[in-house]
Amino acid sequence: MSAFHLKVLIMHNTSNSYSSAMAGPETGRISISSSPEGIKPLLEVKNLKVYFPVHGGLLRRIRGYVHAVDDVSFNVSSGSTVGLVGESGSGKTTIGRCLVRLIRPTAGSIRYLGVETGSLSKKTFFPYRKKIQMIFQDPFNSLNPRMSVEQILGEPLSIHFPQMNIEQRRDRAAGLLRQVGLDPDHLRRYPHQFSGGQRQRIGIARALAVEPEFIICDEPVSALDVSVQATIINLLQDLQEELGLTYLFIAHDLAIVEHISNYVLVMNQGKIVEQASAEDIYRSPQHPYTIKLLEAVPRL
């Protein structure tokens, strides 16, 4: 088994005590298993592979495959934040999209609370859509420009809480806006009337609408101003504390990931090259790629 394929248990309790990391010989890290026996992690990803076919020639035959995600394994424990860093094209977004079945994996298993979700049919996966939500990178792209905020927030509610009437949905939407620090009076506005940061808050509110357990944050701040980034990060942290959420935080900026995450996965060219607790990654990066990434973080 190669260094990258090793199953790593990440067990955090809410008191943020960092847990086990078991890594291969290349990173030279020694595993310290401190995970409580018998508790299953919220999410287990094992040997996940996503290959995209490359078509070519006159008949558009498959010429080869792009190994977008190549044999990746990691776990996410309940209530923790796992950071996923890597440069663009390293496959981090693909992993995130696999978890919500926007992309079908080529091979490997995804287990959510012990249940293999990768093989579920569209119908049987539906309940998991309520549990797993996603926050998207580009706040200018992730809100339908033709829908008002009320409609945007009402959409997930009407799908997963069909018993709600219009009044209840509106109240809930207003509550969600308050929760993400926006004025409930903004319900009638349209996305173009908001700034980037405000839009991202609406995106977060939409993800929260269905009361999820696990949120995949796909570069939620990389399209925002630095000053706004901090407020969004703080909002995400506050919400996590308040609602007991679990995050998979995808980003290319190691500094932000280090700030918000308990545990960090470093990806390069479809593989996880290093995984360790945030502190360890920052203090003593092992893999040359991690070191490079850390050097790229701007400092004053």
Add this chain to the structure above:
Amino acid sequence: MIKHLFKEISRRPLGVVCLTILGILYICTIFSQFLAPYLPTDQDLNNAYHPPTRILMVDWRPHVQVYEQVDPSAARYEPVEGATVPVSFFASGAEYRLWGVIPADIRLFQVEETHRLYLLGSDGTGRDVFSRLLYGAQVSLSIGFIGICITMTLGFIVGGVAGYFGGRVDFAAMRMVEFIIAVPSLYLLIALRGALAEYFEPEQMYLVIVIILSLIGWAGAARIIRGMALSLRQRHFVLAAEVMGQSSFKILFKHFLPNLASYLLVAATLSIPAYILAEAALSFLGLGIQEPGTSWGLMLQQAQELKVFTLNLWWLLLPGAAIFVTVITFNVLGDVLRDIVDPRQQMVKR
């Protein structure tokens, strides 16, 4: 969005002009039974090829000049000096059913039955061209709207489904579209007309033409909508809807349709002329609306006679002018709408 469009149009002189012309045309069409002094079938063989009658003011009231036929073979009419008939407004005459439902007998203007009022002359059987133009507009102006509704619906469903699902669905849909586009449309029109004709009564020809035109027209729209759907599919708000478990059907109608609406509107406006022209072409070839019905194309066909040209019966060519004005107006309005919706394609301004 509609409100915003109207506001933008009202800022552009060309747009205002087009909207006004079309507004007048359509209001005239809707109230054609009230506005037309005669039924489109009212013949008067003594007044064949009558030129437009003169309107005189006598005692501050409009009167119609009375004419006398001097040469029936050359369709020459001379005004009778001093003989006029008063025009009566809002008087009751022959009964009709407004929009086929409301019984009514009041018309905007008419003259007593012994004489005839030809605002735009009469045709070979003495029917009033003005009245026939108004009734013909009911066919010519509505066919575009109904046709475009069917076309855009079909185009959106096929194109949207193809673009959204991709893969084999896309492949199958696009090959079908290409097949339809590859067949020259005029021949397809005539062939379909021939194939369908035996199943319909001549009175239902309007329906047949709408069906034929829509069957041909949806392909182009579907292809463009498919392209737009392909790019929309990658937008994050569509992904977000998928992540929250929205059904494909609802994604098409809640996320795709509103974002394609502006394109659909422009495309619809720009392709209405094609329907008007196609109906005119079919009727002109004798394959469309049949007598005693009326449409602009059919009226033009009747103006084909050599007599019309040798005797300079210019008023019989007026349906052509009506088609011309309508088509130009729709095209210009479509351009204005496109400028509003997609400023990148704006016409060069000085």
